[in-house]
Structure formats: structure tokens, C-alpha cells
Amino acid sequence: MKIGVPIEIKNNENRVGMTPSGVFELTKRNHNVYIQKNAGFNSGFLDEDYIEAGATILDTIEEVYSVADMIVKVKEPIEPEYKLIKADQIVFTYFHFASSEVLTNAMIESKSVCIAYETVEDADGSLPLLIPMSEVAGRMSVQQGAKYLEKPIMGRGVLLGGIPGVPPAKVLILGAGVVGVQAARMASGLGASVHVLDINMKALRHVSDVMPNNVISEFSSEYNIRKHIVDSDLIIGGVLIKGAKAPKLITRDMLKEMRPGTVMVDVAVDQGGCFETTKPTTHQDPTYIIDEVVHYSVANMPGAVPYTSTMGLTNVTLPYVIKLANDGWEKACDNSAALAKGLNIVKGEIVYKEIAEAFDMEMA
Template sequence: MQIGVPKEIKNHEYRIGLTPAGVRELTAHGHQVMVQQDGGKAIGLTDELYARAGAEIVASAEEIFSRAEMIVKVKEPQPAECAMLRPGQVLFTYLHLAPDPQQTAALVKSGATCIAYETVTDARGGLPLLAPMSEVAGRMAVQAGAHALEKAQGGSGVLLGGVPGVKPAEVLVIGGGVVGLNAARMAMGMNAHVTLLDRSLERLKYIDEVYGHQLTTIYSTHDAIEERLPETDLVIGAVLIPGAAAPKLVSRAQLGLMRPGSVLVDVAIDQGGCFETSRPTTHQNPTYEVDGIIHYCVANMPGGVARTSTFALTNATLPFVVQLANKGARQALLDDPHLLDGLNVHAGQVTYEAVARDLGYPYVPARTALG
């Protein structure tokens, strides 16, 4: 199979869809890999390294999209990239379609087979291709929130861990999944006082057994969130409904309960955000203020640590890329129900139920769409 890896063009996105090691694995299976010139240069993955691994270095994204049977990316295709997709071509990347009707319409129009990293599942019901970036984003959320709390950044001037004689910051993590637990671990490591909310009693029990008195666990309700907002310095939104738009858990009216200069970090922004006042930002301009509350809503947080993120992501995606290349997309999808869960759009049909429901498309089950 001819596989293309274009350079990412989203604002301040330096990750790349495959590492040189990934290229070498694919070429060892007899596939051809094209990598766009300087695609990994920003993170030290030079054209020379890719060429040595067996890749063909291609000057333009246009050539990659025109020649490749499968496109492997990191972030959702931008409008110019969507326009280059064609019927029968395979796109394997993060999509986050539910809050993005324009991208969805463009992918439906393209006729391409679009497989989303974030909805591929595993035998335990997890999301193995979302997990590594969730780990990164959860850890970054605390780092970013601590910085935003600094007075020069518009924050309240609170040091997350406090000092002897001065109490630490109060951190509220909403969601106890991969993002939330990684955020809580980082915040505890910085000596903040951390409260974690989740709706799974089984998950709360597990977290309590692991961390004990270091971490306060509370069943998540609207009342539980509202009660804690007045005392909280940093709120991290870490909720996820796979493939669907994130629920809004903090309203604009509730911002008035918080102390001026407090910070909201919305890690769910890729799925539309879990705060009513959230809107996507970039690493170039990561924060904004609403009613005295600082919002950090960068839609590609792991791109800020692009080298770590690229290696972590390729470790997870490579087995699926090899599977798709070896068998062809249709057979690979039919053979692996967990990969099939990743199919969001195929031949002009929306094949992921939550996306169809949220955006008003007819839902066609993935197996039916593949015929």
C-alpha cells in the first residue's frame, strides 16, 4: 500500500503521524511510505532519518494526497486537506467530529473512508489510541493551569503547592478517566489539595484505594460541582463521552461563584468543551478571560510537547496502521471489531452513532456501510 504522511498545518501543531521507526516497520512489510518534507523537523525527526528508514521524501501535501491510498495524520484535516481527499482513500487520524459540522460535511462529501483514533476501542472497553494523548493532556493541564494562576498571566497569584505557613491551591478535577487521573496525580505531585469527581462508583473506589487520604473523591452531581466552585482555584474539565459532544458542566452563571483570577482548563475542548464559556484556543493565544475567570482551552494540548506526544501516539497507532496496510481497509475493519469502532465516515455515510445523532445525519452502522 502507498501510505502518505503530510506535515500538520494546524496552528502550532508540530506532531507527525509516523516516526522513522514506524516507517521502517511499514517498509519491512513491503509498503511504500511518503513523508512530506520537513514534516518532523521541528521535533528533531529530520528528512534524513525518514529517508534512512525507507521513506520517500515528498515536497508537497498535494502530491501526498494525490498519490497515497492511506493518509496517516495526527490532527483533524483542515479545510484545504479535506478538499484533497477522494473516494476510496483512507484517512486515519483524530477527527472529533461531533462538535465540528463543517469538517463532517467535508468528509462526507469527499467519499473517503475516515477512521478516528479517538473511537477505536479495545477488549476492555478502553480507547487505546486516545489514551496516550489523554495522559499527556492530563499532565499538561496542571502545568498549564499552574502557569495561568500566576498574576502576570491574569490569574489570582496562587502557587499551586503553597509554601510552609500558606495553604496550597484547591484543584477540582471533573472526570476520573485517563485525563482526570493523570491531572490529579500531577496536582498532588505539586502538593496541591485535590478533589476528583466522577459518576462511576467503581472508578471512585479504585482511585480511593490507590491514593487514599491524598485525594478526595466525590460522586459527581451538579450540586457537588457548584458547592466546590467558590473554594476552588483551578478546575480541570476531563469528561468524555466517546465520539459525542461533551456535556456542559459549569454554566456562565456559575462563574460568579468563583474567586476572580481562578482558572478553568478545558481538556474536553476537542469534543466541544465541558464549560459553557469554553471556546477553542491555540498555543499561540492559549487563554482568555470571562467574568474574571481565566480559561485555557487549547484544542491540541499535546502538540505543546510534540516530540513526547509523537512517540507516544505512534506506539499506539502503528499496529493498526500495519493492519490496515496489510489487509486493506475494508478487510481490516471487518476482521477487527475494535478498529471498526473507529470508522466514523465511509463513502458519504456517517457510521458512528453519536456523531450522526449530534449532527443530524442518518446513521448507517459501520458493518452495513462496508457491505
């Protein structure tokens, strides 16, 4: 199979769809891999590394899309790429269709085979291709939140871990999944007072079992959320509903109950966000302020640490890329129930229920 890896052209997206190591695994199986010139540069991988692994370097994104049977990316295609995608071409990437009707319609019109990293699902319900980026984003949410709590950036002027004689910041985390656990791990390690809310008691028990004493688990309800936001310094949204829009757990009216300079980091922004006031931002312009509350909602947080993120992503996507390359998408999905759940849009038809429901569209 001919596999193409283009440069990511989304704002400040520095990751790349495949490492040289991944290329080597494909070329030794007699597949052809085409890398756009300098595609890996911002992740720390040179064209020479890819050539040594057996790839062919192409100058333009148009050439990569034109030659490839399968495109392996990181983020969803954006408008300049829509016209480059061919009928029957496999596009394997993060899509997050439920948050964008424009993207959904564009991929329907392309007649391509869209396989979404974020809905590939193991038998136990886990999302193996989403986990490493959720781990990165969960840890980064605290790192970024701590920075934006600083007064020069309009935060409350609070040091996350406090100092002797001065209490630490209070961190409220909505969701006890991968993002929430990683955020709690980072925040607690810095000495913050951490409260994790979720409606899944099994997840809350896990938090209580593995976290230190400065992490408190609590059942999530609107009442409890409203109780905590009045004195929280940093609020992290990490709620995920597979393939669907995130629920709005913090509404616009709640902002008036928060202290000026409170920071909210919405890690669920890719799925529409779990704060009503969330709108996607970029690393170039990451924050905005509503009612004196600082909002951070960068839609590709792991793109700021591309070496770590690209390595972690290729670790989990490569086995599926190999299956698709060896067998073609139909046989690969027949043989892998996990990969079959990654099918979102196939040759102009929506095949994933949550996407159809998000936009009141028909499902194949």
C-alpha cells in the same frame, strides 16, 4: 499500500503522524511511505531519518495526498486539506466529528474512509489510541493551570503547592478517567489539595486506592460542583463521552460564583468542551477571560510537547496502520472489532451513531 504522512497545518500543531521507526516497520513489509518534507522536524525527526528508514520525501502536501492510498495524520483535516482528500482514500487520524458539522460535511462530500483514532475501542471499553494523548493532556492541564494561576497572566497569584505556613491551591477535577487520574497525579505531586468528581463509582474507588491522601474522590452532581467551585483555584474538565459531545458541567452563571483569577482548563475541548463558556484556542493565543475567570482551552494540548506525544502516539497507532496497510480497510475492520469501531464516515455515509445524533443526520 502507499501511505502518506503530511505536515500538520493546524495552528501550532508540532506533532507528526509517524516516527522513522514506524516507517521502518512498514517499508520492511514492502509498503511505500511518503513523508512531506520537514514533516517530522518539529518533533525532532529529520528527513534523513525517514529516508534511512525507507521513506520517500515529497516536497508538497498536495503530492502526499495525491499519491497516497492511506493518509496517517495526528489532527483532523482543516479547510485547505478538504479538497486534497480523494474518494476511497483512507484517512486515519483524530477527527472528533461531533464537535464540527463543517468537518463532518466535508468528509461526507469527500467520499473517503474516515477512521478516527478516538473511537477505536477495545473489548473492555478502553480507547487505546486516545489514552496516550489523554495522559499527556491530563498532565499538561496541571502544568498549564499552575502557570496561568500566576498574577502576571491574570490568575489568582497562587502557588499550586503552597509553602510552609501557607495552604496549597485547591484543584477541582471533573472526571476520573485517564485525563482526571493523570491530572490528579500531577497536582497531588506538586502538593495541591485535589478533589476528583465523577459519576462512576468504580473510577472513584480506583482514585481512592491509588492516590495519596491529598486527593479526595467525590460523587459528581451539580450540587457538589457548585459547592466546590466557590473556593477552587484551578478547575480541570476531563469528561469524555465516546464519540459524542461533552456534557456542559459548568454553566455560564457558575462563573460569577468563582473567585477572580480562578483558572479553568477544559481538556474536553476537542469534543465541544465540558464548560459552557469553552471555545477552542491555540498555543499561540491560549487563554481568554470571562467574568474574571481565566479559560485555557487549547484544542491540541499535546502538540506543545511533540517529541513525547509523537512517540507515544506511534506506539499505539502503528499496529493498526500495519493491519490497514496489509489487509485493506475492509478486511482489517472485519478482523478487528476494535478497529471497526474507528469507522466514522465511509464513502459519504455516517456509520457512527453519536455523530449522526450530534447533527440530526441520517446514519447508514
